[in-house]
Amino acid sequence: MSKTITGFSKLTKEEKIEWLANNFFTDVNDGIKTLNQYNNQSEKLQQLHDEFIENTISNFYVPYAIAPNFIINNKPYAIPMAIEESSVVAAASLVAKFWSTRGGFKTNVISTIKVGQVHFMFDGEYEDLKKYFNQIKEQLFAATKTITENMRKRGGGILDIELRNKTADLENYYQLHVTFETADSMGANFINSCLEAIAEAFKNDDIKIVMSILSNYVPECLVRAEVNCDIEDFFSENAEYYAQKFIQAVEIANVEPYRAVTHNKGIMNGIDAVVLATGNDFRAVAAGAHAYAARSGKYKSLTNAKIENGKFYFWIEIPLSLGTVGGLTKLHPLAKLSLEILQNPSAKELMQIIAVAGLAQNFAALKALTTTGIQKGHMKMHLMNILNQLEANLHEKEIVTKQLDGKTVSHNTVAAALHKLRT
Numbered sequence: 001m002s003k004t005i006t007g008f009s010k011l012t013k014e015e016k017i018e019w020l021a022n023n024f025f026t027d028v029n030d031g032i033k034t035l036n037q038y039n040n041q042s043e044k045l046q047q048l049h050d051e052f053i054e055n056t057i058s059n060f061y062v063p064y065a066i067a068p069n070f071i072i073n074n075k076p077y078a079i080p081m082a083i084e085e086s087s088v089v090a091a092a093s094l095v096a097k098f099w100s101t102r103g104g105f106k107t108n109v110i111s112t113i114k115v116g117q118v119h120f121m122f123d124g125e126y127e128d129l130k131k132y133f134n135q136i137k138e139q140l141f142a143a144t145k146t147i148t149e150n151m152r153k154r155g156g157g158i159l160d161i162e163l164r165n166k167t168a169d170l171e172n173y174y175q176l177h178v179t180f181e182t183a184d185s186m187g188a189n190f191i192n193s194c195l196e197a198i199a200e201a202f203k204n205d206d207i208k209i210v211m212s213i214l215s216n217y218v219p220e221c222l223v224r225a226e227v228n229c230d231i232e233d234f235f236s237e238n239a240e241y242y243a244q245k246f247i248q249a250v251e252i253a254n255v256e257p258y259r260a261v262t263h264n265k266g267i268m269n270g271i272d273a274v275v276l277a278t279g280n281d282f283r284a285v286a287a288g289a290h291a292y293a294a295r296s297g298k299y300k301s302l303t304n305a306k307i308e309n310g311k312f313y314f315w316i317e318i319p320l321s322l323g324t325v326g327g328l329t330k331l332h333p334l335a336k337l338s339l340e341i342l343q344n345p346s347a348k349e350l351m352q353i354i355a356v357a358g359l360a361q362n363f364a365a366l367k368a369l370t371t372t373g374i375q376k377g378h379m380k381m382h383l384m385n386i387l388n389q390l391e392a393n394l395h396e397k398e399i400v401t402k403q404l405d406g407k408t409v410s411h412n413t414v415a416a417a418l419h420k421l422r423t
């Protein structure tokens with residue numbers, strides 16, 4: 001038996017599983033049973049999933065949930081979230097309700113420009129390169145004409161092609177920095193196809209193309225979401241004290257990267273869950289968001305808070321490159337349903353909804369952290385995971401959940417309660 005293999009992708013699914021089971025599974029039957037349990041019963045649906053990627057042997061589920069009662073620009077939304085982490089959806093739902101009685105969320109899209117670059121090397125005179133670029137620029141647009149035709153009909157296309165001299169950073173390094181408007185699609189394939197056509201038309205004996213690829217850094221594809229209320233509405237008691245404490249928590253994230261990363265991770269709990277549920281690329285969104293958080297040269301909070309004229313304000317500004325057409329958005333049945341639940345938003349509307357999900361999540365985290373701490377709520381939601389780990393049956397779950405109501409939950413307290421019940 002060998003733990004390496006050639007031609008794995010050529011095997012049938014059954015053969016792949018057999019090879020894997022024989023080489024890596026502790027219990028062959030158990031492992032195969034688990035894989036089969038996660039296979040979809042509908043052959044058609046399973047085939048669809050199999051064809052999303054290569055070497056598929058089963059599916060990996062995450063829970064799919066709804067956070068209702070979000071009011072965004074006076075319109076109600078129920079937000080679908082795909083996430084495995086306890087308490088994220090519960091927190092989103094609570095925050096949605098909280099702000100629904102305080103005017104809801106207000107959002108606007110600031111810009112929708114996306115970027116792609118042709119990276120190349122040239123060791124001649126910059127002035128000569130500039131001259132060549134200016135001569136050929138129209139031809140570069142022309143080279144993408146067939147690719148951009150449909151996009152132009154939808155109001156998108158290439159906005160500009162710019163020559164950038166990067167030789168101060170790396171010897172002989174230049175770029176064609178290309179800006180795009182991609183309407184309701186995220187546009188990754190469109191951008192990459194355009195860039196490759198541009199590179200092909202641009203290259204010559206002196207210009208050595210290194211690569212052509214979109215950038216997931218989209219600081220000009222920016223959305224803003226905000227909540228505000230009179231300070232006295234922020235909390236039933238000591239509202240000003242808690243509002244100040246909340247603002248201090250944001251200020252700490254702005255000066256302390258150790259805290260900022262966790263602060264922004266909490267924001268991404270909300271954002272990624274909706275990005276995933278709508279069939280969008282959460283790795284691209286996360287990479288772009290974190291880079292934006294570090295745009296000043298220091299990694300900072302993606303949210304801001306202030307008190308002004310007796311009012312508490314809390315807002316987020318975040319780059320989000322999203323699509324509501326193309327990619328998996330209409331192909332994955334649950335992604336399609338998520339968009340339906342969100343009332344078939346445009347990409348711009350989806351940017352606003354997802355920014356709200358991030359702001360809401362950060363609000364929940366900071367409110368808990370600056371008051372009771374997060375463990376009480378978190379462990380309450382985590383209780384079911386612990387009970388499942390300890391193989392509690394339905395009856396035991398019910399009794400232990402009741403017994404621990406209002407108490408701080410830990411693995412030990414649950415194990416002790418279960419032990420007592422069983423003996």
Ligand code: MEV
Binds near residue numbers: 085262266269362369
């Ligand atoms: C946990 O997934 C997220 C938090 O740690 C975020 C935060 O600390 O702001 C609660």
